[in-house]
Amino acid sequence: MNEKLLIVEDEFIVANDLTIILENAGYQVCGTADTVESAKAAVDRFRPTWVILDIFLQDDSMGTDLTPYLQERGIGYIYLSANTNQSILEVAKATQPYGFLVKPFREKDLLIMLDIARSKHESSLQFAAQRETLLQQQMRSLSEEALSYEHKLQKIPAVFQSLIPFDYLAFRYESTDSSMIKSGAFYRVGFNEYSVIAPLDEQGLDDIFFPETGQVNSIEHTSAKIFQGRTCNEPTDQQPLLKTGPRQYELNASLQFLSITREGLLQLNFCNKNLDAFDQSHINLLCKTRHTVFKLFSLLPGPTETAGKIFRKASRLQSAKPVSKFEGIYGKSAALLHVLDNIELVAPTPVSVLILGESGTGKESVARNIHLLSQRRYAPFITVNCAALPADLIESELFGHEKGAFTGAVEKRIGKFEMAQEGTVFLDEIGEMPLESQVKLLRVLQEKQFERVGSGKTIKVDVRIVAATNRNLEKEVAEGRFRLDLFYRLNVYPIQVPPLRERKEDIPLLAQHFLVLSAANMERAEVPELTATALNQLTDYHWPGNIRELEHLMQRTLIKTKAALIGQVELPVLSNPRSQVYPAAGSRKTLEQIETEHILTVLRSCSGKLTGMGGAAEILGLPPSTLTSRMKKLGIKKELYHGI
Numbered sequence: 001m002n003e004k005l006l007i008v009e010d011e012f013i014v015a016n017d018l019t020i021i022l023e024n025a026g027y028q029v030c031g032t033a034d035t036v037e038s039a040k041a042a043v044d045r046f047r048p049t050w051v052i053l054d055i056f057l058q059d060d061s062m063g064t065d066l067t068p069y070l071q072e073r074g075i076g077y078i079y080l081s082a083n084t085n086q087s088i089l090e091v092a093k094a095t096q097p098y099g100f101l102v103k104p105f106r107e108k109d110l111l112i113m114l115d116i117a118r119s120k121h122e123s124s125l126q127f128a129a130q131r132e133t134l135l136q137q138q139m140r141s142l143s144e145e146a147l148s149y150e151h152k153l154q155k156i157p158a159v160f161q162s163l164i165p166f167d168y169l170a171f172r173y174e175s176t177d178s179s180m181i182k183s184g185a186f187y188r189v190g191f192n193e194y195s196v197i198a199p200l201d202e203q204g205l206d207d208i209f210f211p212e213t214g215q216v217n218s219i220e221h222t223s224a225k226i227f228q229g230r231t232c233n234e235p236t237d238q239q240p241l242l243k244t245g246p247r248q249y250e251l252n253a254s255l256q257f258l259s260i261t262r263e264g265l266l267q268l269n270f271c272n273k274n275l276d277a278f279d280q281s282h283i284n285l286l287c288k289t290r291h292t293v294f295k296l297f298s299l300l301p302g303p304t305e306t307a308g309k310i311f312r313k314a315s316r317l318q319s320a321k322p323v324s325k326f327e328g329i330y331g332k333s334a335a336l337l338h339v340l341d342n343i344e345l346v347a348p349t350p351v352s353v354l355i356l357g358e359s360g361t362g363k364e365s366v367a368r369n370i371h372l373l374s375q376r377r378y379a380p381f382i383t384v385n386c387a388a389l390p391a392d393l394i395e396s397e398l399f400g401h402e403k404g405a406f407t408g409a410v411e412k413r414i415g416k417f418e419m420a421q422e423g424t425v426f427l428d429e430i431g432e433m434p435l436e437s438q439v440k441l442l443r444v445l446q447e448k449q450f451e452r453v454g455s456g457k458t459i460k461v462d463v464r465i466v467a468a469t470n471r472n473l474e475k476e477v478a479e480g481r482f483r484l485d486l487f488y489r490l491n492v493y494p495i496q497v498p499p500l501r502e503r504k505e506d507i508p509l510l511a512q513h514f515l516v517l518s519a520a521n522m523e524r525a526e527v528p529e530l531t532a533t534a535l536n537q538l539t540d541y542h543w544p545g546n547i548r549e550l551e552h553l554m555q556r557t558l559i560k561t562k563a564a565l566i567g568q569v570e571l572p573v574l575s576n577p578r579s580q581v582y583p584a585a586g587s588r589k590t591l592e593q594i595e596t597e598h599i600l601t602v603l604r605s606c607s608g609k610l611t612g613m614g615g616a617a618e619i620l621g622l623p624p625s626t627l628t629s630r631m632k633k634l635g636i637k638k639e640l641y642h643g644i
């Protein structure tokens with residue numbers, strides 16, 4: 001094995017044990033260190049490929065502080081710590097490790113984790129290389145295209161968006177002799193829609209770029225830095241005021257890039273509403289492509305018309321073609337656009353995707369779009385509902401069986417993996433899969449081959465895996481209900497789908513969309529309109545069942561409405577759910593208690609009816625199988641709601 005490992009651990013005995021375990025497994029342990037400073041020296045000296053990192057080190061230094069140093073050098077790291085304090089875990093998680101193991105650990109778990117971390121690191125390096133090539137290609141082709149200033153401006157945001165996600169992007173280019181100055185900004189208003197902001201005046205520039213990054217005539221250099229904070233409030237020690245331009249955009253993170261060459265100076269400021277939008281991979285990407293980035297902006301033809309006119313024209317060009325490449329996904333909130341960027345970025349790659357989010361948020365729609373935007377789109381997209389799979393049938397469901405393989409196998413059956421050959425397998429509700437079944441799934445993911453039950457013939461499969469869950473899988477792993485190795489295999493590229501209450505801007509658009517859709521299904525020519533009162537009711541509601549709940553509510557509303565206007569909507573069960581679902585401070589309940597109460601209230605309100613029209617599953621916007629399994633997990637028994 002070529003891997004060279006550095007152990008950063010302040011307890012000598014642990015470091016020694018680790019060295020023995022790792023060397024026995026064929027790794028080369030090139031050194032140990034017990035502080036961040038000594039670890040940096042060891043990294044420079046031994047050039048390890050991996051670092052095993054403890055969190056609390058000698059002289060009060062923190063292992064997490066070493067990670068930027070490792071990221072800059074492309075070295076992978078996993079944490080090994082006895083600390084399970086939630087806030088420390090959050091800090092560690094934010095550094096994006098390839099794995100985390102809690103001490104004391106089993107030797108086997110450490111080796112599995114390293115194995116998975118290595119394959120994950122390899123795919124992330126491939127992914128980074130693909131991103132770099134894509135960005136270089138897109139910038140080069142735009143630089144070479146013979147287009148006017150305003151046409152080029154209009155194309156710039158799309159070149160960067162999926163690779164360095166932004167809600168606001170400002171640029172400023174100044175030639176060394178200051179004879180040519182170009183500046184401007186783009187504000188994102190839809191997936192492929194931007195409003196182009198007029199050239200920035202000197203006052204505006206001061207608000208957008210840090211002055212220390214703006215030295216023309218200084219020596220050639222490139223730098224990029226991430227800032228987090230708020231633009232909309234007064235600065236505090238923890239949250240300094242960002243220099244991200246217009247405050248009304250409520251931007252929370254900024255990635256500032258500066259490149260100075262003999263020809264001039266280029267400043268870019270990518271801003272995002274999401275505090276965690278940027279990481280070292282974005283800095284690496286910009287720094288690696290710096291020459292092409294510089295060329296793109298330096299070669300922008302000089303404006304020939306008056307500034308205002310150019311930007312008005314570019315803005316018109318933008319809004320003339322809002323493109324939707326996603327099927328069945330509506331909405332323009334920043335939170336949703338972020339999800340769409342992730343879909344666009346990961347779809348063409350071969351990596352596994354784990355989609356996380358509450359029930360009804362659109363996880364299956366995300367999975368389907370990943371498939372449709374991949375090269376596998378002409379092959380099948382096969383959904384496996386893991387919650388509905390009994391443990392004794394899972395093998396036959398996934399891999400198929402031969403006739404007579406077991407009692408009841410009267411016909412030969414093709415399994416889901418074989419059906420999906422060259423396509424995508426969507427493992428829905430993966431968190432519900434019983435432990436015994438997880439091991440069988442892991443095997444096919446690792447070996448990419450299986451046998452039908454009752455057959456000795458090995459079948460090779462080429463499928464992409466996309467999984468989804470509404471559970472906190474890390475917690476499931478910690479509590480022993482989900483296999484760590486399977487979690488790491490699936491969690492190569494996580495996509496978090498936000499709940500509807502965190503993207504309220506989308507509610508009017510979605511409500512209207514579902515009314516139009518339901519009217520078409522019911523063959524009704526006229527679609528009634530929602531009044532302001534009804535829209536306020538919808539935006540005030542907290543949507544525990546998310547988009548599916550809204551969809552069902554709109555269907556019911558349409559059935560009940562004969563008039564042209566919908567004055568009010570009948571919200572399900574709880575007229576003011578927030579007051580019941582979120583208890584007052586001081587009497588905090590766990591999420592599980594809140595969920596239990598909410599399910600019980602709904603069950604009682606529909607006299608215990610679980611399925612069908614007006615049943616609890618429909619009202620909660622959940623598939624009946626999910627509701628039943630949630631009830632089982634929460635210990636909700638019939639006597640708690642029946643006849644009450």
Ligand SMILES: Nc1ncnc2c1ncn2[C@@H]1O[C@H](COP(=O)(O)OP(=O)(O)OP(=O)(O)O)[C@@H](O)[C@H]1O
Pocket residue numbers: 328329330331357358359360361362363364365366428468470510513547548551621622623626
């Ligand atoms: N952005 C969207 N625009 C329009 N419709 C959507 C959107 N997202 C989801 N939907 C619709 O909402 C419903 C629920 O979506 P979906 O089944 O993808 O959710 P889910 O998160 O997979 O749910 P579960 O966890 O219960 O399986 C579907 O009918 C889907 O078409």
